[in-house]
Amino acid sequence: MTINEVQEEIVEEFASFDEWMDKYAYLIEIGNDLEGFKDEWRLEQNLIEGCQSKVWVYAELVDGKINYSADSDAIITKGIIALLIRVLSGRTPDEILNTELSFVEKVGLKDHLSPTRSNGLLSMMKQMRLYAVAFKAKQG
Amino acid sequence: MSINIEQIRSDFPILKETVHGKPLVYLDNAATTHKPQVVIDAVSEVYEKYNSNIHRGVHHLSNVCTQAHEDARGKVQQFLNAKHSHEVVFTRGTTEAINLVAHSFGETFLNQGDEVLVTQLEHHSNIVPWQLLEKRKGIVLKYIPINESGELILDNVDELINAKTKLVSLAHISNALGTINPIKEIISKAHTLGIPVMVDGAQAVQHVEVDVQALDCDFYVFSGHKLYGPTGIGALYGKEEWLNKMEPYQGGGEMIKTVSFEGTSYNELPFKFEAGTPDFSGSVGLGAAIDYVNAIGLDNIAQYEQELLDYATERLSTIPNIRFFGTAKQKASVISFLVGDIHPFDLGTMLDKMGIAVRTGHHCAQPLMQFFNIPGTIRASFAIYNTKDEVDKLVDGISRVAQLFG
Structure with missing residues (x-):
């Protein structure tokens, strides 16, 4: 699947939720299920300190593709992180840099990524992009 | 009633x-309170009917506007039961008022090794200005600890308030916990050693009556927007004797008497601390908020x-x-x-x-x-x-x- 196909898939999943409560229940569920962030990555340099919640993000380049790992102390934040990882992880730097993350707005989570939310998500998205820029430069 | x-x-x-x-x-x-219609109307009325820069104009609107601004100062004076209206300095809010005192009191009275005493439950606004002074002047910031209930532990306060202490600055009411601090007790303790006390009333003036003369505090600061008033206006009450001795905070218009390149003399209180065009719509709104609170x-x-x-x-x-x-x-x-x-x-x-x-x-x-x-x-x-x-x-x-x- 392409990045955009994954985005469409998420949009369809969210379309099945009638109530906002169901949407958040789902975010809580996938937030709880998000694993794989190793303790050795839990470093100051990987921490994005939001006013409201903390976000850690780490990335590795494996066979030309970026593997993102991230974590948060707040579950809703973590649920949104899980979606971002689902869309962006395992992609090449070029794929990531050429994609607009349209699903966030389409599933009604845009608020969470606004600069006023101070939950660290916006900075995390910037950081994910920066990783892509850096890995691309490294590849030459 | x-x-x-x-x-x-x-x-x-x-x-x-x-x-x-x-x-x-x-x-x-x-964080902030909402505004009753009377406050919104009072602010609108300034712009609709008598907006003009104050204190300088000879024309009618300027006089009306100046009067409204100074009437609001009088309302703050009565609200806090200050002795004089010139002991009330308008600021942008509590934070600016604390910074004003940290700067001006600090500039005049604080030196290397002098201690400022706060508490463990202060808002950052009553911590960081003193840390800036630690860097600038080498003062030492100390704090009164709290217990698990969020109350100040006063057992060792006699050690904390000592000959090195030059100012005590503490919240009247904690913003995060709601604790009402025994400020009167602390003020009288500090005064036995001649140490002035500033009270951060940001969380207090909307909940309890404040009488700065009865408290005998040296400075009392609060924000308008937590008192059903407009945002961007607040006040510093300071005893005349302290305010007169303190260096100005910011320089500019309003705060001067005469200016020449050889030297400048400062205006009298409270204008010495109010550089630039004052927020006269804010002050009028704050006055209306005080009237509203008083009516209830x-x-x-x-x-x-x-x-x-x-x-x-x-x-x-x-x-x-x-x-x-x-x-x-x-x-x-x-x-x-x-x-x-x-x-x-x-x-x-x-x-x-x-x-x-x-x-x-x-x-x-x-x-x-x-x-x-x-x-x-x-x-x-x-x-x-x-x-x-x-x-x-x-x-x-x-x-x-x-x-x-x-």
Whole structure:
């Protein structure tokens, strides 16, 4: 699947939720299920300190593709992180840099990524992009 | 007089708003309060009828505007029971007022090794200005510790208030916990050694009557926007003798008597501390807010809010695994809590979806959060327009979220 196909898939999943409560229940569920962030990555340099919640993000380049790992102390934040990882992880730097993350707005989570939310998500998205820029430069 | 809550609610146009399709339940009053129509009208009236720069003009509108601004100063004076109106300096708010004192008192009276004493439950606004002075002048910042209930521990206060102490600066009421500090006791203790005391009244003036002469505090500061007034205006009360001795804060228009390149002489109080065109629409709005509060009566407000606090504490206590932070015997209408291991951000986000506005996070009091070893809390803070029905909605909302987190 392409990045955009994954985005469409998420949009369809969210379309099945009638109530906002169901949407958040789902975010809580996938937030709880998000694993794989190793303790050795839990470093100051990987921490994005939001006013409201903390976000850690780490990335590795494996066979030309970026593997993102991230974590948060707040579950809703973590649920949104899980979606971002689902869309962006395992992609090449070029794929990531050429994609607009349209699903966030389409599933009604845009608020969470606004600069006023101070939950660290916006900075995390910037950081994910920066990783892509850096890995691309490294590849030459 | 008892309070007619329906009447009061109808004074605040914003309370008719809906949030995410639900009626607004606004429980973030310690951050800022809403404005009654009379305050909104007073500010509009300035711009509609007599807007003009003040203190300088010979023309009619300037005189009207100057009069309105100075009348507002008089209202603040009476509100705090200050001896003189020139002991009231308008500022942008509490933060600026504290910075003014830190700068001007610090410039004049503080030197290397001098101590400033605060408390462990201060807002960052009453910590960081002193840390800047630590860097600039080598002063030493000390604090009075708190106990698990969020009350000041005064057992060793005689050691903390000592010959090196040059200023005590503390909150009247804690923004994060609601603790009402025994400021009168601390002021008289400090005064036995001739040490001045500044009181941060940002969380107090909207809840309790303040009489700066009875308290005998040397400085008292507060913000308009937490007192049903406009944002961007606040006041510093300072005893004349201190204000006269202190260096000015900022330089510019208004604060000068004469200016030449050889030297400048400063204006008299309070103008010496009010550089630049004052916020005269803000001051007029603040005056209207004070009138509004006075008409209801702070005694009535305190009594009603205490009822709300008691009711909310009782109802919230029924929620399994709730932990309260700040259980002082003397408390204002602020409740800080956590539920199980639900992150405050998650609970706050879900409550918002139900139209309920609470504050989540560290409440600009990180040292206090470090004391309790928590990242933050959920804080519900009540004002005169809140109701028991809104408390019920909060409790129901939390229960729904708690179920979801299982």
